[in-house]
Amino acid sequence: MSTVETELPEPASKIELPAHLGGGGEIPTFDVTLKVRRYDPEFSEESKWEEFTMTMYGTDRVLDALHKVKWEQDGSLSFRRSCAHGVCGSDAMRINGRNRLACKTLLKDLDTSKPITVEPIKGLPVEKDLIVDMEPFFQSFREVMPFLVNRGHEPSKERLQSAEDRERFDDTTKCILCAACTSSCPVFWTDGQYFGPAAIVNAHRFIFDSRDDAGDMRLEILNDKEGVWRCRTTFNCSEACPRGIQVTQAIAEVKQAILSRQI
Amino acid sequence: MPTKPAGTLYRGREGMWSWVGHRITGVVIFIFLLVHVLDTSLVRVSPEAYTAVIGAYKNPIMGLGEAGLVAAIVFHAFNGLRIIAIDFWKKGPKYQRQLLWGVLALWAVTMIPFLIRHLTIVFSNFFGGH
Amino acid sequence: MQVHKYDVVIVGAGGAGMRAAIESGQRARTAVLTKLYPTRSHTGAAQGGMCAALANVEEDNWEWHTFDTVKGGDYLVDQDAAEVMAKEAIDAVIDLEKMGLPFNRTPEGRIDQRRFGGHTRDHGKAPVRRACYAADRTGHMILQTLYQNCVKHNVEFYNEYYVLDLLTVEEEATREDGTIYLQKKTAGVVSYDLATGELHVFQAKSVILATGGAGKVFKTTSNAHTLTGDGMGIAFRKGIPLEDMEFFQFHPTGLAGLGILLSEAARGEGAILRNSEGERFMERYAPTIKDLAPRDIVARSMANEVREGRGCGPNKDYVLLDLTHLEPAHIDAKLPDITEFARTYLGVEPYTEPVPVFPTAHYAMGGVPTNIATEVLQDNDTVIPGLYAAGEVACVSVHGSNRLGTNSLLDINVFGKRAGVAAAEYAKTADFVDLPENPEAATVALLEHVRTSDGGEKVALIRKDLQDTMDANMQVFRTAESIDKVLADIASFEERYSRITVQDKGKRFNLDLLEAVELGFLLELAKVMTVAALHRQESRGGHYREDFPDRDDENFMKHSMAYLDSNVTVESSAESIAGIRLETKPVVVTRYQPMVRKY
Amino acid sequence: MSTESIAAPRSNSAQSPKYKRSKGNNSSFEMAAWLFMRLSGVVLIVLIFGHLFVNLMLGDGIHAVDFGFVAGKWASPFWQIWDLVMLWLAILHGTNGVRTIINDYAERSGTRMTLKTVLYVASGVIVVLGTLVIFTFDPCPPGAVIDLPSFCPVP
Numbered sequence A: 001m002s003t004v005e006t007e008l009p010e011p012a013s014k015i016e017l018p019a020h021l022g023g024g025g026e027i028p029t030f031d032v033t034l035k036v037r038r039y040d041p042e043f044s045e046e047s048k049w050e051e052f053t054m055t056m057y058g059t060d061r062v063l064d065a066l067h068k069v070k071w072e073q074d075g076s077l078s079f080r081r082s083c084a085h086g087v088c089g090s091d092a093m094r095i096n097g098r099n100r101l102a103c104k105t106l107l108k109d110l111d112t113s114k115p116i117t118v119e120p121i122k123g124l125p126v127e128k129d130l131i132v133d134m135e136p137f138f139q140s141f142r143e144v145m146p147f148l149v150n151r152g153h154e155p156s157k158e159r160l161q162s163a164e165d166r167e168r169f170d171d172t173t174k175c176i177l178c179a180a181c182t183s184s185c186p187v188f189w190t191d192g193q194y195f196g197p198a199a200i201v202n203a204h205r206f207i208f209d210s211r212d213d214a215g216d217m218r219l220e221i222l223n224d225k226e227g228v229w230r231c232r233t234t235f236n237c238s239e240a241c242p243r244g245i246q247v248t249q250a251i252a253e254v255k256q257a258i259l260s261r262q263i
Numbered sequence B: 001m002p003t004k005p006a007g008t009l010y011r012g013r014e015g016m017w018s019w020v021g022h023r024i025t026g027v028v029i030f031i032f033l034l035v036h037v038l039d040t041s042l043v044r045v046s047p048e049a050y051t052a053v054i055g056a057y058k059n060p061i062m063g064l065g066e067a068g069l070v071a072a073i074v075f076h077a078f079n080g081l082r083i084i085a086i087d088f089w090k091k092g093p094k095y096q097r098q099l100l101w102g103v104l105a106l107w108a109v110t111m112i113p114f115l116i117r118h119l120t121i122v123f124s125n126f127f128g129g130h
Numbered sequence C: 001m002q003v004h005k006y007d008v009v010i011v012g013a014g015g016a017g018m019r020a021a022i023e024s025g026q027r028a029r030t031a032v033l034t035k036l037y038p039t040r041s042h043t044g045a046a047q048g049g050m051c052a053a054l055a056n057v058e059e060d061n062w063e064w065h066t067f068d069t070v071k072g073g074d075y076l077v078d079q080d081a082a083e084v085m086a087k088e089a090i091d092a093v094i095d096l097e098k099m100g101l102p103f104n105r106t107p108e109g110r111i112d113q114r115r116f117g118g119h120t121r122d123h124g125k126a127p128v129r130r131a132c133y134a135a136d137r138t139g140h141m142i143l144q145t146l147y148q149n150c151v152k153h154n155v156e157f158y159n160e161y162y163v164l165d166l167l168t169v170e171e172e173a174t175r176e177d178g179t180i181y182l183q184k185k186t187a188g189v190v191s192y193d194l195a196t197g198e199l200h201v202f203q204a205k206s207v208i209l210a211t212g213g214a215g216k217v218f219k220t221t222s223n224a225h226t227l228t229g230d231g232m233g234i235a236f237r238k239g240i241p242l243e244d245m246e247f248f249q250f251h252p253t254g255l256a257g258l259g260i261l262l263s264e265a266a267r268g269e270g271a272i273l274r275n276s277e278g279e280r281f282m283e284r285y286a287p288t289i290k291d292l293a294p295r296d297i298v299a300r301s302m303a304n305e306v307r308e309g310r311g312c313g314p315n316k317d318y319v320l321l322d323l324t325h326l327e328p329a330h331i332d333a334k335l336p337d338i339t340e341f342a343r344t345y346l347g348v349e350p351y352t353e354p355v356p357v358f359p360t361a362h363y364a365m366g367g368v369p370t371n372i373a374t375e376v377l378q379d380n381d382t383v384i385p386g387l388y389a390a391g392e393v394a395c396v397s398v399h400g401s402n403r404l405g406t407n408s409l410l411d412i413n414v415f416g417k418r419a420g421v422a423a424a425e426y427a428k429t430a431d432f433v434d435l436p437e438n439p440e441a442a443t444v445a446l447l448e449h450v451r452t453s454d455g456g457e458k459v460a461l462i463r464k465d466l467q468d469t470m471d472a473n474m475q476v477f478r479t480a481e482s483i484d485k486v487l488a489d490i491a492s493f494e495e496r497y498s499r500i501t502v503q504d505k506g507k508r509f510n511l512d513l514l515e516a517v518e519l520g521f522l523l524e525l526a527k528v529m530t531v532a533a534l535h536r537q538e539s540r541g542g543h544y545r546e547d548f549p550d551r552d553d554e555n556f557m558k559h560s561m562a563y564l565d566s567n568v569t570v571e572s573s574a575e576s577i578a579g580i581r582l583e584t585k586p587v588v589v590t591r592y593q594p595m596v597r598k599y
Numbered sequence D: 001m002s003t004e005s006i007a008a009p010r011s012n013s014a015q016s017p018k019y020k021r022s023k024g025n026n027s028s029f030e031m032a033a034w035l036f037m038r039l040s041g042v043v044l045i046v047l048i049f050g051h052l053f054v055n056l057m058l059g060d061g062i063h064a065v066d067f068g069f070v071a072g073k074w075a076s077p078f079w080q081i082w083d084l085v086m087l088w089l090a091i092l093h094g095t096n097g098v099r100t101i102i103n104d105y106a107e108r109s110g111t112r113m114t115l116k117t118v119l120y121v122a123s124g125v126i127v128v129l130g131t132l133v134i135f136t137f138d139p140c141p142p143g144a145v146i147d148l149p150s151f152c153p154v155p
């Protein structure tokens, strides 16, 4: 993370570009079928599978396909989305059985010869189609005191922090609260009481921040019976995280921190 | 609440399936253990009773069951070590998948000689008569 | 319908809204209404940095920063506002650090700073390292940190509440010179609960608008699907003017074809632009600071390269951003996310291959006019009591005709904080304004119209057509002809819009319905933008008229102010269009007289 | 693998009913249990593998196991202790494991209680029984009609 204080040599004014550059030729088009799990309690208590077929392009994502359905075929199809490039965390859903962000899953990376199944994430109450109630998720997040607590005198200037200390918790600062991890966790599915990986990740973010003074309190919170000890290291969370956060590793570090504090 | 059945199975990967395996083997072993203590207790009742019951273990069907049980224990044991490595070894989480392959390899290495020996005994003695 | 009563209601939970909430939440009873969960706001997409003359790594001071801002905005900046921002920048960064923001650090442990386009030392002598950053996710860290602090202070959020109307009352008042006018006053807002489809009226002493940008009027944009300019649209419909709407920033480096942004930080860290001949063409357009010239200049240079046939790719329609001479380790440390975007979305490996890029619609310099106290103006200088605006929705104007990179994250923090404090202070002394009778009537009518209209036109199609024509005719190069074309198109879109059909008839999570409402705002704003662009017969900052390629300080060193006015009936002409009245407002100049803008 | 959803009303944070997480009792029981699983696991590996090896691999394998075999083993305090420790650790480990599983899948507290009671009673009975058997075991019961270990006095 530290600054490498080297002036870069000026790059060449002109270079030979390889001939293929930017080429790629025609973008391929292909047909895909989306198989979406629909649910709208206003009209029916049943959820059902519905299929939509359309022609898509090489760089299209599952989100583009969902949009195409919504905009051209069935306007009532409901899902959340905003940024469309994997930074806001709105559109975690279960695509071909796994949690992913629809805006970060390219159609060409999936097997388009079969219908692509799209379902809401598991373990949170479904409200309509792909939309689930995120409140329990955020509730757990709020419970781990996800904010910097500093007891000493407020310094008038910035606090110093070494680049190494900053690096210590870098991984877990990347979280976008998309819930892909928590809703992929088999333990969370069971009764929804487990704090879940996302809350632990966000606690980790502060526990290992050298500027923070409330690590003990967070460890206390996560030492709860619904806390870290419920994790069974199934790694679904780490596989699902669209930000590539080593979630299970973070949980292991929190477990160890609790252990070394208690013993 | 939506009706239940339509959802698909979550497509977890090695980590999830190894946990499923660990959980199932754990329960299987536990149930066997309960039974095993009960049958062993028969030694207190009378040697005859014990020997009669233990005799039941000596037919090939039970022999196979026993082999399965050992397979479960061996998997549970080695995977247990894997879990411990994930928990306490810094690089454990990173190499969890490789560790699982290691567990399966060790499991095979342990099971093959055991099966050869065990099944030979089970079958030879059965067919060979006592 | 339900009615809620709060001292302060903040509309929008992006950077500006939450920064305001942290202040106001500790001083007054505050509710934050947002159409998205707070952490979904587009502030989280910002990458490069937030500038402040901390002078942690190089000599720097806030006056240089002010100068750069004024010059970057091509002198259309209100200099009092720019001074406030540059001065308060330092505290704004320190505040964030204290709240826990994990900035990158220098070897001494201080906040690290990097270069960014248009930021220079000593009035343009050389690039300076002024942007504080956290890898290439500065906005993400800001948004998260602000949300975390809102959680800390128990801010009350109403998530997925779309504000669709601002409640104001008008009273006759007399000016100092004796003229009588209608003074607007703030009474509250009307919002739509996405989950239930119910309307909620919020009565409030002060309202802060912080709804962000309007990038979705364009097709190729770095903005989120949800950035539909609701706040601007709502204000405009209430008779509040919109300032400087012709100035829209096109960011040079969007992923070609997709618009996803690759931060200017890439160039700050040493990446350069090349055309199909492998030439570093910015050496020709801005010999001193080359690739780090302000965005308008770089974007136009790129578009020009493509126009002159030196574009790359099968259709020769983009240029290349070259990072291949940078160390992979350096790229990983400083630009991890954007390199991943290139990999994920274009399949290009930035270590070894240059990345296809083209300008993408990025930032609305214009918006709801405010003074430096963030109070919204109903004309050039009349404040609307109790109404505040901050962030991209507002126009203070610190960005003038072209925003410098990293000045927006700064803007939302400085003016967000000011708005929060001011709104809460105002609420302490003011009384509630009585709600108008049937406060929700207009919203009910709007929704009812959209829901029941049955002409078969598809919202998505109209929106696509609008975005296409805006991209084709209102992008980095504009002419009277191209603008007129857009105006004509918009007229036809409006007619089609009156015949839309919304398929989803339900109440629950009816996003179909809201997309239709949002399209209404987009159409309105596109119209304001084009009319203002037609009116401004000069080239300045983000607004470039090929038919008037020079800056004309004589006639146009003024802000434009667009009002909704049904009395204006002129059909398309250079001056006005039916329903929109254009006026101007003087620029505040304190110490920097306009100079030729050269880099 | 699980139930579909948890009961929850629609909520927005400003007015939402708080989702209830039953408050823990602030003890470190779960941590201790977690640690115990690991420690006992390591010890169990040695004990169980040793046990299996002796019983199934040495000599005649499973066919060697009969009353005499068991009696022979338990005549030695070494094996008595071995089996005793193994019994206790395995039962505790297994019981705790199953307790976790019940906690996971039995959602209603009534069901949870019932299942756990059954579990604890079963485990308790087994542990007591097993311990008694090991300690009070008489390798040469009077009146036995089958082969007794060779060291028994000939009746």
Ligand SMILES: Cc1cc2nc3c(=O)[nH]c(=O)nc-3n(C[C@H](O)[C@H](O)[C@H](O)COP(=O)(O)OP(=O)(O)OC[C@H]3O[C@@H](n4cnc5c(N)ncnc54)[C@H](O)[C@@H]3O)c2cc1C
Pocket: C011, C012, C013, C014, C015, C016, C017, C033, C034, C035, C036, C037, C038, C041, C042, C043, C044, C045, C046, C047, C048, C049, C050, C138, C139, C161, C162, C163, C164, C210, C211, C212, C213, C222, C223, C224, C227, C230, C231, C261, C263, C362, C363, C390, C391, C392, C393, C405, C406, C407, C408, C409, C410, C412
């Ligand atoms: C890709 C990208 C990169 C950028 N990088 C930088 C950078 O490096 N440096 C820099 O200084 N600037 C950068 N910017 C610009 C800067 O990020 C934005 O201008 C700034 O974040 C806007 O913040 P905001 O709070 O005004 O709005 P937003 O963060 O967009 O928030 C808007 C909020 O308003 C709410 N809202 C909208 N409409 C309604 C409604 N009708 N009812 C209720 N709520 C509503 C939304 O839910 C949201 O919470 C970048 C912008 C983009 C798009």
Ligand code: HEM
Pocket: A231, A232, A233, B019, B022, B023, B025, B026, B027, B029, B030, B031, B033, B073, B076, B077, B078, B079, B080, B081, B083, B084, D037, D038, D040, D041, D042, D044, D045, D048, D090, D091, D093, D094, D095, D096, D097, D098, D100, D101
């Ligand atoms: C042979 C050596 C053994 C080792 C190394 C071992 C290791 C472990 C470990 C580490 C766990 C914790 C898993 C987790 O927290 O995710 C565990 C769980 C468990 N073990 Fe063992 N174990 C062994 C033997 C046994 C025996 C003999 C039984 C049966 C009596 C048993 C039954 C269980 C059960 C039921 C679980 C719970 C599974 C779950 O929660 O998913 N184990 N074991």
Ligand code: SF4
Pocket: A174, A175, A176, A177, A178, A179, A180, A181, A182, A197, A198, A201, A240, A241, A242, A243, A244, A245, A247
């Ligand atoms: S840890 Fe990863 S998967 Fe979990 S919420 Fe954060 S970003 Fe999403």
Ligand code: F3S
Pocket: A181, A184, A185, A186, A187, A188, A196, A197, A230, A231, A232, A233, A234, A235, A236, A237, A238, A247, A248, A251
């Ligand atoms: S999926 Fe769940 S069990 Fe642990 S490793 Fe992840 S939290």
Ligand code: FES
Pocket: A080, A081, A082, A083, A084, A085, A086, A087, A088, A089, A090, A091, A101, A102, A103, A104
């Ligand atoms: S839409 Fe923002 S993460 Fe996918």
